[in-house]
Amino acid sequence: MLAALLCASLAARGAALVPARAEAAVLFDGAGGIAGLHQFLETAGTKSRALAPYELSRESIALFGPDLLSGAPGWGLDPRGARALVFAGNAYALSAPVRDGKAARKALIAWVGAAGPWSKRTGRRNPISAGSGRSQRAGIVAPQGGSVRLLTASGRGAEMLVAALWRIGAQRSPTRTLAHDRRLEPLLPAGNGKAALIVRGDDPITFAVLELSADASSVVARGLVGAPSPLLAGHAPDASACTESSLFCLRASLGLSGKAALALASSVSPRTIVASMPSTSAREESAGPRTKARWNTSPARVTPHDRPLDLEAGDGPRKRCLRAEGPTLQMASPCVDLRIALREGDGPALQATADPAAIDAALSRLNAFDALRGSVPATLVGARLLVGGFLRGSAPFTLSGEPDPLGARIELRWSLR
Numbered sequence: 001m002l003a004a005l006l007c008a009s010l011a012a013r014g015a016a017l018v019p020a021r022a023e024a025a026v027l028f029d030g031a032g033g034i035a036g037l038h039q040f041l042e043t044a045g046t047k048s049r050a051l052a053p054y055e056l057s058r059e060s061i062a063l064f065g066p067d068l069l070s071g072a073p074g075w076g077l078d079p080r081g082a083r084a085l086v087f088a089g090n091a092y093a094l095s096a097p098v099r100d101g102k103a104a105r106k107a108l109i110a111w112v113g114a115a116g117p118w119s120k121r122t123g124r125r126n127p128i129s130a131g132s133g134r135s136q137r138a139g140i141v142a143p144q145g146g147s148v149r150l151l152t153a154s155g156r157g158a159e160m161l162v163a164a165l166w167r168i169g170a171q172r173s174p175t176r177t178l179a180h181d182r183r184l185e186p187l188l189p190a191g192n193g194k195a196a197l198i199v200r201g202d203d204p205i206t207f208a209v210l211e212l213s214a215d216a217s218s219v220v221a222r223g224l225v226g227a228p229s230p231l232l233a234g235h236a237p238d239a240s241a242c243t244e245s246s247l248f249c250l251r252a253s254l255g256l257s258g259k260a261a262l263a264l265a266s267s268v269s270p271r272t273i274v275a276s277m278p279s280t281s282a283r284e285e286s287a288g289p290r291t292k293a294r295w296n297t298s299p300a301r302v303t304p305h306d307r308p309l310d311l312e313a314g315d316g317p318r319k320r321c322l323r324a325e326g327p328t329l330q331m332a333s334p335c336v337d338l339r340i341a342l343r344e345g346d347g348p349a350l351q352a353t354a355d356p357a358a359i360d361a362a363l364s365r366l367n368a369f370d371a372l373r374g375s376v377p378a379t380l381v382g383a384r385l386l387v388g389g390f391l392r393g394s395a396p397f398t399l400s401g402e403p404d405p406l407g408a409r410i411e412l413r414w415s416l417r
Helices: 002-007 010-015 031-045 053-064 101-113 158-166 185-190 256-265 356-363 375-392
Strands: 024-029 082-088 091-097 128-130 137-144 147-155 195-200 207-214 218-226 248-252 279-287 290-298 321-325 328-333 350-354 397-404 407-415
Touching: 010 024, 010 082, 010 185, 010 195, 024 031, 031 053, 031 195, 031 207, 031 218, 053 091, 053 147, 082 158, 091 158, 101 128, 101 137, 101 147, 128 158, 137 158, 147 158, 185 207, 185 218, 350 356, 356 375
Parallel strands: none
Antiparallel strands: 024 082, 024 195, 082 091, 091 147, 128 137, 137 147, 195 207, 207 218, 218 407, 248 279, 248 350, 279 290, 290 328, 321 328, 350 397, 397 407
């Protein structure tokens, strides 16, 4: 049994540490699992200070306790074993193996105590907590699965999240984990590296299990996106579908679940486009502070319309339009009078690229007065101030995908210049 555990993928081992209600988890195989990401952030920090490890370390300490990004987190942690960062609702948690229990408990008391006084009656066998709402912190150092682990959490519901982590593996009323989810189980072998990401979704996309690898110049995520049926099928439309697209282009040939996902993303009833669609293409172009998006699909049977059909007449300049003509179905937001001829290409079923420098150029057209127009413009202005240098210093990112009976196999790559 021990040999089987050692051979299990990091994603499989980590899923057994994460409560089933969690939305996402980032997993690291010991202290070495974060080394590549640390190198990438060091390079990114030379372009945008907000992404430097020493800047992000303050956030890491506030959320999880140990400074995992520094490479020397202290807290008596064991450099070996699986570590899990858990995201559940408005709370954030850490589960990590401990080598020095006394040092871990001393650091935990200081970290929790920084949020306010905590009850001395909790003792060593119960989690300690302090603070309330977003400032709540909780944690415990306790035996679990034959080893001692540090469990910490912060945010709303932190105490309940620590309790759920603590109950994993308990003989009575144990907490169900992600490893118990039958939809996730077939995907878990996908993450075999030193770091992995598990993200929960809603039908038609149920889970994503991605292996993470990084070095000083790039970060790559590859693995499986799960769905009840294949998300992709065949080959994406050829590159001519991306002519004149400078900001972002996505070309894909969709499977059954992919069509349902497109319907959901487009806020269109699945019955509208669930007929056989061999291919789809989406393009976005910069239009000053605005961005235009065009979606083109190829269904089996559609009814021609001479003029675009307004899907939401009262939605102002951002309304969505649907045009069906011959074998193609075109969705646009906002409405545009443009027809794109689609031809099947070769290579992967999903091919997407975006130019971060072009995104930065589009955001540069926003100014301080635009930030007064609402939360979205204000967020975009703030994002450019924080990571504009990182966008300008990045090469175009790429996303590719291939059909898989479990959903789709994808690879996302982001490189620095």
